[in-house]
Amino acid sequence: MEQFNILWNNTGLYQMVWGQGLMLLVGILLIYLAIVKKFEPLLLLPIGFGAILSNIPGANLAVDGGILHLFYMVGIESGAFPLIIFMGVGALTDFGPLLANPKTLILGAAAQFGIFATLLGAVGLSALGVFDFNLKQAAAIGIIGGADGPTSIYVASILAPELLGAIAVASYSYMALVPLIQPPIMRAMTTEKERQIKMVQLREVSKTEKIIFPIILLLLVALLLPAAAPLLGMFAFGNLMKESGVVNRLSDTTQNALINIVTIFLGLAVGSKLMAEKFLQLDTLGILVLGLVAFAIGTTSGLLMAKLMNIFSKNKVNPLIGSAGVSAVPMAARVSNKVGLESDPHNFLLMHAMGPNVAGVIGSAIAAGIMIQFLA
Amino acid sequence: MEQFNILWNNTGLYQMVWGQGLMLLVGILLIYLAIVKKFEPLLLLPIGFGAILSNIPGANLAVDGGILHLFYMVGIESGAFPLIIFMGVGALTDFGPLLANPKTLILGAAAQFGIFATLLGAVGLSALGVFDFNLKQAAAIGIIGGADGPTSIYVASILAPELLGAIAVASYSYMALVPLIQPPIMRAMTTEKERQIKMVQLREVSKTEKIIFPIILLLLVALLLPAAAPLLGMFAFGNLMKESGVVNRLSDTTQNALINIVTIFLGLAVGSKLMAEKFLQLDTLGILVLGLVAFAIGTTSGLLMAKLMNIFSKNKVNPLIGSAGVSAVPMAARVSNKVGLESDPHNFLLMHAMGPNVAGVIGSAIAAGIMIQFLA
Amino acid sequence: MEQFNILWNNTGLYQMVWGQGLMLLVGILLIYLAIVKKFEPLLLLPIGFGAILSNIPGANLAVDGGILHLFYMVGIESGAFPLIIFMGVGALTDFGPLLANPKTLILGAAAQFGIFATLLGAVGLSALGVFDFNLKQAAAIGIIGGADGPTSIYVASILAPELLGAIAVASYSYMALVPLIQPPIMRAMTTEKERQIKMVQLREVSKTEKIIFPIILLLLVALLLPAAAPLLGMFAFGNLMKESGVVNRLSDTTQNALINIVTIFLGLAVGSKLMAEKFLQLDTLGILVLGLVAFAIGTTSGLLMAKLMNIFSKNKVNPLIGSAGVSAVPMAARVSNKVGLESDPHNFLLMHAMGPNVAGVIGSAIAAGIMIQFLA
Amino acid sequence: MDNNLLAEAINLTLFGMGFVFVFLTLMVLVTTVMSLLVKRFQPNLNLATTSNIEFSSDIDEKTEAIIKKAIKMHTKT
Amino acid sequence: MDNNLLAEAINLTLFGMGFVFVFLTLMVLVTTVMSLLVKRFQPNLNLATTSNIEFSSDIDEKTEAIIKKAIKMHTKT
Amino acid sequence: MDNNLLAEAINLTLFGMGFVFVFLTLMVLVTTVMSLLVKRFQPNLNLATTSNIEFSSDIDEKTEAIIKKAIKMHTKT
């Protein structure tokens, strides 16, 4: 009978606290969103599964010695996983549309206002006593507005590892929700006439320009903001491998086996930060609210900047491509295209929106560098 | 001349002790079995090569600072390699036949009696003074009867790392020998008439059922036996990635590049546990004998359970599929099919045997969890 | 304004010392050579990029805690990356031509004289006060003459990690320059008539011979030079995986995803050894000069040995295949073929040159083992 | 002492095999119920099948089958 | 104390957004100049396109296109 | 001191080159004997060639060759 008692006392059922039970449901919810609603399944499926594994009472997978904790220490604490993912994203990115119309970089800059406005909001609400975030935490939360998963995870792992789970979940969830979040804002902030603006066709971009671009990006970062060098350096490296054409086997592996392997373990490792006692706090709710605000403000400021540019520029831009500046590649660009087609079914904005879209990746990495520079 | 002496004194020839010479031959034997006899070559080729490397006199590859020792510490001591392999196995497993006929899970339970009987045997023989195994070691040896390589390695790495080499070799060798070990037992324990039993055709299983199954498995493990959560959690995760259909790129990489890479290093790392002074002991002989007994008892108890089920059930099962409950996927299921065809050349048992076959994987992981729960 | 000062004081521009600026240009040069001149791009592109990342002022990527430093510690300090690459090279190597004409192994031996002559030169010039290399450093520099990247990196990581960056750059650069370095020497050291020698056609080599060869190689190394066992053991393992035909999925992954992933991180990690304060020294210039000498002497001694063999042997060898003994697979063999075609457009030496070419890989690994045996 | 060890082993065997049976029997039940529920409430879940495979239709089916086999041959061997 | 925090946050926002704009505007300029230079000095760089792909010409283009799609389907999904 | 270093280097060179030649000459001998033995006792080893490649025969050889090239192009570049 003793054995029976030991066994029973060691079951998950016996040891479970309500928080763990709730987190098992959260894990199932994330898996449901990933599979049925197709919310960024590449990340949310592993994160959701990791959340369940981390909250199995008595299994201790996400604490010292547990396998998920090991994945976290090896891959995220060290910075390696988000940087490798960023290298892979670089190898998957085509800067052609950006090079054809470089001024869309400005749209990618404007949309980063979501990051800083959210930082302000988080600090302000803490000053008012609603939440209790310090400046580092506020900055890590703001980066959600960058709409870039690996950037969010990288910054959070440095500035606020205790919030990493909630930040990652918010980041990927809202990226998946871009088709729901953005269109109402886009329709509200633009006139029908603006939405019908036809943009001049993008010129052909030469191979040489595409090869030189990541090197320029790297050098500018090196000279002006070394704190952004890990993120943008790996990003530029991935892109150079792809565009150079001389290391196709490395580029192919980076875009496939390597990024896939790292994605699996990154997801599980993020899941290890969804343990009940850490995750079920008022902070998490604050992060979810502020993250949504960040997306909305980023979208708005991108749209407004596009309208501002039209005042000074001869070649008008359709302001709908401004919202793509938050990144969330390529979802936000597709949303620009879709909303544009509602106003003019012959006006395809997709390629035009890809410029601000990838500019947004650079923009939020720069914002991340600033945060790390001043706060780490 | 001094140099010449140094060189000669450092040769393998000069430094070799007889045990190392013998282990070089064991390594060559394993490679021979892998290449010529096709004995589980994916594991036995790397293990055999690792055995040779580990026993090169003076090279010190399997001790502190050696590369194989590094692979062992990083991959096996941490638990990562067997768990990742198990994730890959999950991504390669089709639970369709099991879902079509869930009662075959019982056959996968019965076959685990080989594990516990062997545990008893090992302890009994130690009580009689024949061997000298403690309870942890006896449990790790028993798991050989689970006919599952990564489970054996995982349990041995926790309960009896000093026996890991012999246990892994026994486990994979006997899995390869299933077509020789099982048929005589199967013919002895069943009547010709039983072997001719035709089973009702398996129903179609829907995608939804296949997606929900790994989540149910995970939750049951979480609630009832957290100690089995690492193994069955990773297994369920691999299976969910495959069945969900939304992360095909992750699932493909898991089934190919990732499992292949880990298999190579797992094999070499296991080889590092085949150093002469550790491996050439009476214990190893005991493990080989007990492992074979474990397979035989597991096979027998699977067959008997099938016959027992036929007493109470209307839909008769062909008892030959009971032996597939030891796992050794998919070899044991093929053996069921082959022995069945001897009695009735039109009776294909393969798909029916796949049910108990994959149930055996779950069953031995549960048994492993019990051992870890009580003994770790 | 304070923020502005902080920002400005943290820019790369403000912090840059002249050496770092120079190294950024070196990095760009390496990338240029890789992309435009196709100099061993698989390594020189990542190394060049790593060189830039390592020299970004204030980013500290190549020192404690930086991501490139992490890659270095995990992959090179441990010895893992060069050994895994060597396993991959083994899986890509066909020993058929060597087995068809085993005496070409002697050519692969002769070409290693470049290694030892350079060792002598480095020590001699240090005795004369020109440079200041100790014996370990001289040995690591000599290995450049082996014309084998991973061997060079492996030896340097053990004997002279402070020189690793320069040695790796020299090694891969000169391998890329083989088509420029070797032909003048080849024409100078051979007569037109020698260059027209037609060799007897190579016999068919059986699968069995190809399978047994790596095992023989491993055992000879084990018995005679354990210090070479890590390098040649992994090499033989890769080759056995390929030739055995029973682990094709492991062999494929080794030849593709695995070697590609490791190449990327090896290159970046080597780049971390190109920090200005370490790299911009007279030593580096010495290494570049001595490395070139090593290649030239290796080429010459290979050619001379071929001529010597013709004095004693009935089946004449075309001395042009002697230069392929330096390895630089398969570039040096192609050079033999090309120079041969200049003298007789119907005399294809490629397959004949592949024998000494792969023999050179074994030869320099043996030389590396000797160095490690006596000096580590 | 050894008898004590043996007693522990017997205990472990009884509880172990018992638990294995309990667990897998429970799985039989839960799985059966799950399958029934799934069949009853045929879900309108928009489950991905091959939706993320973009393959334009201008390739005839036979060619596609050939290529799929080739790729399978390449990846699974 | 909290006011101090808020002041820091405002400072960070001003400098941060400012820097983001400066950096990306600089990129617009540099990129534009780069593109002009590239177009002007149409380089005779022997840039690899598909030179390391050995593909004999006895396969007609349509087949090649089919296969490329198949491989893409295989690797990207 | 330096002379001592030089002496060591010369020693190392002599022994090193000597050993390289001894080793590779031994390999010539052993390899030659091995090849002779293999040819003499033509083994009936059932060595795997492509046995684990399942490729049904309804695809004509030319198509197969095309696909193999395509896959090679894909994997080796």
Ligand code: NA
């Ligand atoms: Na962004």
Ligand code: NA
């Ligand atoms: Na089993």
Ligand code: NA
């Ligand atoms: Na060499």
